[in-house]
Amino acid sequence: MNIQKINVCMDILKKDLGEGFIASCIIMTEDGQVLVATDQANIAEATLLNDATAFIRNALKTYPAELGQYYYVDVAGTMAVLVIPFGDYQWTVTVNKKQVKLGLLLNVVLPAIINAFEDAVVS
């Protein structure tokens, strides 16, 4: 993994989301350890979402279906969390849902950061 490129990913995210960006965090899925986190990142939440991803994958088996590129969790109040499981890593992005439109987040920001992240991971 290229740490500099990961930092570039975070910069892209902040720039694209503007004031709607709250926090972001990348963890290792295996042990829940944090690799990169921005100032206001909630580590407990990121770890909880790591467990949630495992739970989701398991629940989907009965359908049967497989989790795709992301899931989006609405949080009471003004926040929402975009979770991007990516192999050995999981990226959580917390946004102010009043300031970031869901369409922009899923159709513009998400593809851009996935590409950047992919590049950072394989480098």
Add this chain to the structure above:
Amino acid sequence: MGGDVQKDFKLIIDNEEINDAPAAETISKEELQRWPLFGLSVGSFLQVIAMEQQTCIMEVYLDANHTGHFCFVEGELYDSVCGDLNGENAAMEMIAWENVRLNIKQILNAKNVERKIDKNLMLLMMESSRRRDEVQENGEHADLEMEDVETLEDAEVVADDVERTKLDTCLNLMSKDMGDALKAASIISINDGKVMASYQDDQETAESFVRLTNFMKNTYKSETPYELGDHIIMDLKDQHTLVILMIGEHQWNIVFNNVKCSLGMLRNIIMPKVIRTFNEMNVG
């Protein structure tokens, strides 16, 4: 009117007469064979016929004095007859019947069937449900004495059935709007985890998503300063999306093809319409 309808029906039914209601109070073996289907409510059967776009007559037997039939052409309810009632009134009377026996007869040629019901099935079911609620409230049919536990349980079953019918109606509406984009859907009671309505979804999957949201709710509450909101959106492989909505006492799980129906369409057009319909049914 009823006579004309029955006459029309005679022309198009391939076998026996439809109007010879049983004369005896006790139902005979032959009569039981004549109404071979049972175990589902009238409303549920009607929805199946509508969804399958069947052209048929559905005969309904409650008891010797209460029989009738619905006439469907390509899934649309064209007419119904029940004793002296016909059209919408007959339909609403029969939709409210519980523990009925049913028989389905194919209509071979529907050209001569006159349409006498204009309201769609969903509206009729809503109206029937509203009338039944009114009757229950007035105590004409439900004697809800608190000390009579058995009666109370019966009333709960009826209330549950009414709720299920409403939720089935919502899923039907969603399925009509989404067409083959809708892959599976279920509505579950959050309090007791009961599956209230489902469309191509199995109970195990539906329940596993309730466990998931319970897990997330509890963990959010205990591990973070926040609380889970009212929806989760999951991207699935093969261009599918799962949307979980927590609306009041129910959790809705909806799996759909996101190429045939966009997330924006579901969130902004279809779901508001379905929720509005559900609320209107509750307000009655």
